[in-house]
Amino acid sequence: AQTVTQSQPEMSVQEAETVTLSCTYDTSENNYYLFWYKQPPSRQMILVIRQEAYKQQNATENRFSVNFQKAAKSFSLKISDSQLGDTAMYFCAFLQGAQKLVFGQGTRLTINP
Amino acid sequence: DTEVTQTPKHLVMGMTNKKSLKCEQHMGHRAMYWYKQKAKKPPELMFVYSYEKLSINESVPSRFSPECPNSSLLNLHLHALQPEDSALYLCASSHGTSGGETQYFGPGTRLLVL
Numbered sequence: 001a002q003t004v005t006q007s008q009p010e011m012s013v014q015e016a017e018t019v020t021l022s023c024t025y026d027t028s029e030n031n032y033y034l035f036w037y038k039q040p041p042s043r044q045m046i047l048v049i050r051q052e053a054y055k056q057q058n059a060t061e062n063r064f065s066v067n068f069q070k071a072a073k074s075f076s077l078k079i080s081d082s083q084l085g086d087t088a089m090y091f092c093a094f095l096q097g098a099q100k101l102v103f104g105q106g107t108r109l110t111i112n113p
Numbered sequence: 114d115t116e117v118t119q120t121p122k123h124l125v126m127g128m129t130n131k132k133s134l135k136c137e138q139h140m141g142h143r144a145m146y147w148y149k150q151k152a153k154k155p156p157e158l159m160f161v162y163s164y165e166k167l168s169i170n171e172s173v174p175s176r177f178s179p180e181c182p183n184s185s186l187l188n189l190h191l192h193a194l195q196p197e198d199s200a201l202y203l204c205a206s207s208h209g210t211s212g213g214e215t216q217y218f219g220p221g222t223r224l225l226v227l
Contacts, residue, residue, distance in 0.1 A: 033213045043201055045156070045218035052213060091155055098210045099144065099169055103155030 002027045002096050006104035013082055014112050020067075021077045021107050023092030029053075033095040036066070036077045039106075040088040048090070051075065079109075087111045116140070117219035119204050125225045128194060134222045136187040136204030145187040146205040146216060147179060156203055162187060163210045194226045 003026045013019045025034070036048040051059045051068050058066050063083075067076045079086055092104040117138045126132050136145065144163045148156035161169035162181040176198075178190040187204055201221045207214035 031212075035215070037218075042220070043223070044220045045203060045205075047215060047217065050215055095213065098212045098214070099146075099161045099163070100158050101156075101216060103157075106155055 002029075002094050002102050004092055004094050004102055004104035006090075006092055006107050008107045009105070010108045010110070012110040012112060015082060015084060017082055018078065018080050019082055019109065021079075021090050021092075021109065023075045023077070023104055025073050025075065025092075025094050027073070027094065034066075034068070034075045035093040035095070035101070036064070036075075037091045037093060037103075038086075038088040039091065040085075045091075048077065082111045084111050084113060117204055117206055117217055119202075119219040119222050121222060122220070123223050123225075125227065126191065126194065127227050128196070130194075131190070131192045133191065134189040134202055134204075134224075136189075136206075136219055137185055138206040138217075138219075139185055140206065140208075140217070141184075142206035142208050142217075143184055144207045144210045144214065145181060146207075147187070147189055148203040148205065148218075150201040150203055150221070152200075160189075161210070168210070191224075194224075196226050199224055199226045 005024045032053045034051045049061045063080045065078045089106045091106045093101045120135045147159040150156040159173045160179045165181045180188040203221045204219040205216040207216045
Protein backbone atom coordinates (compact mmCIF):
# COMPACT_ATOMS: atom_id res chain seq x y z
CA ALA A 1 0.00 0.00 0.00
CA GLN A 2 1.11 3.52 -0.69
CA THR A 3 2.16 5.71 2.21
CA VAL A 4 2.51 9.48 2.40
CA THR A 5 4.76 11.18 4.94
CA GLN A 6 4.75 14.80 5.97
CA SER A 7 7.64 15.33 8.36
CA GLN A 8 6.71 18.83 9.55
CA PRO A 9 3.74 18.76 11.95
CA GLU A 10 3.76 22.55 12.33
CA MET A 11 5.34 25.54 10.62
CA SER A 12 5.12 29.25 11.19
CA VAL A 13 6.32 32.13 9.00
CA GLN A 14 5.83 35.86 8.69
CA GLU A 15 3.47 37.32 6.14
CA ALA A 16 5.07 37.84 2.69
CA GLU A 17 7.75 35.21 3.33
CA THR A 18 8.21 32.06 1.26
CA VAL A 19 7.59 28.70 2.89
CA THR A 20 8.15 25.14 1.70
CA LEU A 21 6.18 22.16 2.99
CA SER A 22 7.70 18.70 2.59
CA CYS A 23 6.07 15.48 1.46
CA THR A 24 7.48 12.09 0.58
CA TYR A 25 5.63 9.03 -0.58
CA ASP A 26 6.20 5.40 -1.25
CA THR A 27 4.86 3.58 -4.29
CA SER A 28 5.83 0.95 -6.82
CA GLU A 29 3.59 2.46 -9.47
CA ASN A 30 4.97 4.44 -12.40
CA ASN A 31 1.91 6.48 -13.33
CA TYR A 32 0.16 8.24 -10.48
CA TYR A 33 -1.16 11.58 -9.29
CA LEU A 34 -0.25 13.75 -6.34
CA PHE A 35 -2.20 16.56 -4.72
CA TRP A 36 -1.90 19.25 -2.10
CA TYR A 37 -5.07 20.20 -0.27
CA LYS A 38 -5.52 22.92 2.33
CA GLN A 39 -8.01 22.77 5.17
CA PRO A 40 -8.55 26.13 6.93
CA PRO A 41 -10.30 26.37 10.30
CA SER A 42 -13.61 26.36 8.43
CA ARG A 43 -12.79 22.66 7.73
CA GLN A 44 -13.48 22.83 3.99
CA MET A 45 -10.91 20.75 2.11
CA ILE A 46 -9.69 22.88 -0.80
CA LEU A 47 -7.54 21.73 -3.71
CA VAL A 48 -4.32 23.71 -3.96
CA ILE A 49 -2.45 21.97 -6.76
CA ARG A 50 -2.08 18.62 -8.53
CA GLN A 51 0.79 16.91 -10.30
CA GLU A 52 0.77 14.08 -12.82
CA ALA A 53 3.75 11.79 -12.33
CA TYR A 54 4.31 11.41 -16.08
CA LYS A 55 4.84 15.17 -16.44
CA GLN A 56 8.38 16.36 -15.80
CA GLN A 57 7.31 19.98 -15.49
CA ASN A 58 6.44 21.08 -11.98
CA ALA A 59 2.88 22.29 -11.50
CA THR A 60 2.24 25.94 -10.66
CA GLU A 61 -0.88 27.78 -9.53
CA ASN A 62 -0.30 31.48 -8.92
CA ARG A 63 1.71 31.72 -5.66
CA PHE A 64 1.77 27.94 -5.21
CA SER A 65 4.27 25.67 -6.90
CA VAL A 66 5.61 22.19 -6.36
CA ASN A 67 9.03 20.62 -6.55
CA PHE A 68 8.33 17.11 -7.83
CA GLN A 69 11.29 14.76 -7.66
CA LYS A 70 10.04 11.42 -8.99
CA ALA A 71 13.20 9.42 -8.36
CA ALA A 72 13.39 10.66 -4.80
CA LYS A 73 9.60 10.27 -4.36
CA SER A 74 9.38 13.79 -3.06
CA PHE A 75 6.61 16.32 -3.63
CA SER A 76 7.14 19.60 -1.77
CA LEU A 77 4.85 22.63 -1.89
CA LYS A 78 6.25 26.17 -2.07
CA ILE A 79 4.08 29.12 -1.11
CA SER A 80 5.46 32.46 -2.22
CA ASP A 81 4.50 35.84 -0.78
CA SER A 82 2.52 34.12 1.97
CA GLN A 83 -0.73 35.71 3.09
CA LEU A 84 -2.75 35.52 6.31
CA GLY A 85 -5.40 33.57 4.42
CA ASP A 86 -2.88 30.81 3.77
CA THR A 87 -3.12 29.80 7.42
CA ALA A 88 -4.46 26.24 7.33
CA MET A 89 -3.68 22.57 7.65
CA TYR A 90 -2.01 21.35 4.46
CA PHE A 91 -2.36 17.74 3.36
CA CYS A 92 -0.29 15.98 0.75
CA ALA A 93 -2.23 13.20 -0.96
CA PHE A 94 -1.52 10.31 -3.31
CA LEU A 95 -4.21 8.93 -5.58
CA GLN A 96 -4.05 5.16 -5.18
CA GLY A 97 -5.62 3.39 -8.12
CA ALA A 98 -8.37 5.47 -9.67
CA GLN A 99 -10.37 6.32 -6.60
CA LYS A 100 -8.62 6.21 -3.24
CA LEU A 101 -6.86 9.31 -1.92
CA VAL A 102 -4.23 8.50 0.70
CA PHE A 103 -3.37 11.52 2.81
CA GLY A 104 -0.31 12.39 4.83
CA GLN A 105 -0.68 13.43 8.47
CA GLY A 106 -0.73 17.09 7.56
CA THR A 107 1.31 20.22 8.29
CA ARG A 108 -0.29 23.00 10.30
CA LEU A 109 0.90 26.27 8.73
CA THR A 110 0.49 29.59 10.50
CA ILE A 111 1.13 32.89 8.74
CA ASN A 112 1.89 35.64 11.26
CA PRO A 113 1.21 39.34 10.58
CA ASP B 114 -18.41 25.60 -10.47
CA THR B 115 -16.79 23.06 -8.14
CA GLU B 116 -19.37 23.09 -5.39
CA VAL B 117 -20.31 20.11 -3.29
CA THR B 118 -22.92 20.78 -0.64
CA GLN B 119 -23.53 18.83 2.55
CA THR B 120 -26.36 18.92 5.06
CA PRO B 121 -26.62 19.26 7.95
CA LYS B 122 -23.52 21.20 8.99
CA HIS B 123 -23.75 19.87 12.52
CA LEU B 124 -25.53 16.85 13.97
CA VAL B 125 -25.85 15.58 17.51
CA MET B 126 -27.38 12.14 17.98
CA GLY B 127 -27.81 9.51 20.63
CA MET B 128 -26.60 5.96 20.23
CA THR B 129 -30.12 4.69 19.55
CA ASN B 130 -31.01 7.32 16.94
CA LYS B 131 -31.27 6.96 13.18
CA LYS B 132 -30.10 9.91 11.13
CA SER B 133 -28.89 10.62 7.60
CA LEU B 134 -26.22 12.83 6.08
CA LYS B 135 -26.81 14.27 2.64
CA CYS B 136 -24.39 15.29 -0.09
CA GLU B 137 -25.22 16.90 -3.41
CA GLN B 138 -23.29 18.03 -6.48
CA HIS B 139 -24.46 19.47 -9.78
CA MET B 140 -21.21 19.31 -11.70
CA GLY B 141 -22.14 16.21 -13.68
CA HIS B 142 -19.63 14.15 -11.72
CA ARG B 143 -20.15 10.40 -11.81
CA ALA B 144 -18.11 9.41 -8.77
CA MET B 145 -18.91 10.32 -5.19
CA TYR B 146 -17.07 9.58 -1.95
CA TRP B 147 -17.53 9.52 1.81
CA TYR B 148 -14.54 10.24 4.06
CA LYS B 149 -14.31 10.26 7.85
CA GLN B 150 -11.95 12.70 9.57
CA LYS B 151 -11.18 12.50 13.27
CA ALA B 152 -9.82 15.54 15.05
CA LYS B 153 -6.23 16.42 14.07
CA LYS B 154 -6.09 13.48 11.65
CA PRO B 155 -6.25 13.21 7.87
CA PRO B 156 -9.44 12.08 6.11
CA GLU B 157 -9.91 8.35 5.66
CA LEU B 158 -11.91 6.88 2.81
CA MET B 159 -15.11 5.04 3.72
CA PHE B 160 -17.09 4.47 0.52
CA VAL B 161 -16.91 5.18 -3.21
CA TYR B 162 -19.80 5.22 -5.64
CA SER B 163 -19.02 5.09 -9.33
CA TYR B 164 -21.89 5.58 -11.76
CA GLU B 165 -24.31 5.11 -8.85
CA LYS B 166 -22.88 1.72 -7.91
CA LEU B 167 -20.88 1.03 -4.77
CA SER B 168 -17.33 0.34 -5.92
CA ILE B 169 -15.34 0.58 -2.70
CA ASN B 170 -16.27 -0.17 0.91
CA GLU B 171 -13.26 0.23 3.17
CA SER B 172 -14.50 -2.37 5.68
CA VAL B 173 -16.81 0.15 7.28
CA PRO B 174 -19.12 -1.14 10.07
CA SER B 175 -22.69 -1.84 8.99
CA ARG B 176 -24.04 0.90 11.25
CA PHE B 177 -22.97 3.17 8.37
CA SER B 178 -25.10 2.58 5.27
CA PRO B 179 -24.43 4.56 2.08
CA GLU B 180 -26.96 5.20 -0.63
CA CYS B 181 -26.69 6.83 -4.05
CA PRO B 182 -30.24 7.52 -5.31
CA ASN B 183 -28.99 9.30 -8.43
CA SER B 184 -25.82 10.68 -9.93
CA SER B 185 -26.11 14.00 -8.05
CA LEU B 186 -27.00 12.76 -4.59
CA LEU B 187 -25.21 10.70 -1.96
CA ASN B 188 -26.59 9.79 1.44
CA LEU B 189 -25.02 8.23 4.50
CA HIS B 190 -27.53 6.57 6.82
CA LEU B 191 -26.48 6.28 10.45
CA HIS B 192 -27.89 3.84 12.98
CA ALA B 193 -26.78 2.74 16.44
CA LEU B 194 -23.56 4.74 16.31
CA GLN B 195 -20.95 4.74 19.02
CA PRO B 196 -19.30 7.78 20.65
CA GLU B 197 -16.07 6.95 18.79
CA ASP B 198 -17.92 7.61 15.53
CA SER B 199 -17.93 11.31 16.38
CA ALA B 200 -16.01 12.99 13.58
CA LEU B 201 -16.20 15.28 10.57
CA TYR B 202 -17.78 13.46 7.62
CA LEU B 203 -16.64 14.74 4.28
CA CYS B 204 -18.25 14.11 0.94
CA ALA B 205 -16.34 14.48 -2.32
CA SER B 206 -17.01 14.04 -6.00
CA SER B 207 -14.97 13.61 -9.15
CA HIS B 208 -15.70 13.62 -12.85
CA GLY B 209 -15.16 9.90 -13.11
CA THR B 210 -12.92 7.12 -11.92
CA SER B 211 -10.78 6.47 -14.96
CA GLY B 212 -7.66 7.61 -13.21
CA GLY B 213 -6.17 10.85 -12.02
CA GLU B 214 -9.48 12.52 -11.38
CA THR B 215 -9.39 15.41 -8.93
CA GLN B 216 -11.73 15.03 -5.99
CA TYR B 217 -13.66 18.10 -4.86
CA PHE B 218 -14.81 18.19 -1.27
CA GLY B 219 -17.86 19.54 0.49
CA PRO B 220 -17.69 21.51 3.75
CA GLY B 221 -18.46 18.44 5.85
CA THR B 222 -20.93 17.46 8.55
CA ARG B 223 -19.62 17.56 12.09
CA LEU B 224 -21.18 14.65 13.96
CA LEU B 225 -21.30 14.21 17.71
CA VAL B 226 -22.58 10.91 19.13
CA LEU B 227 -23.63 11.01 22.76
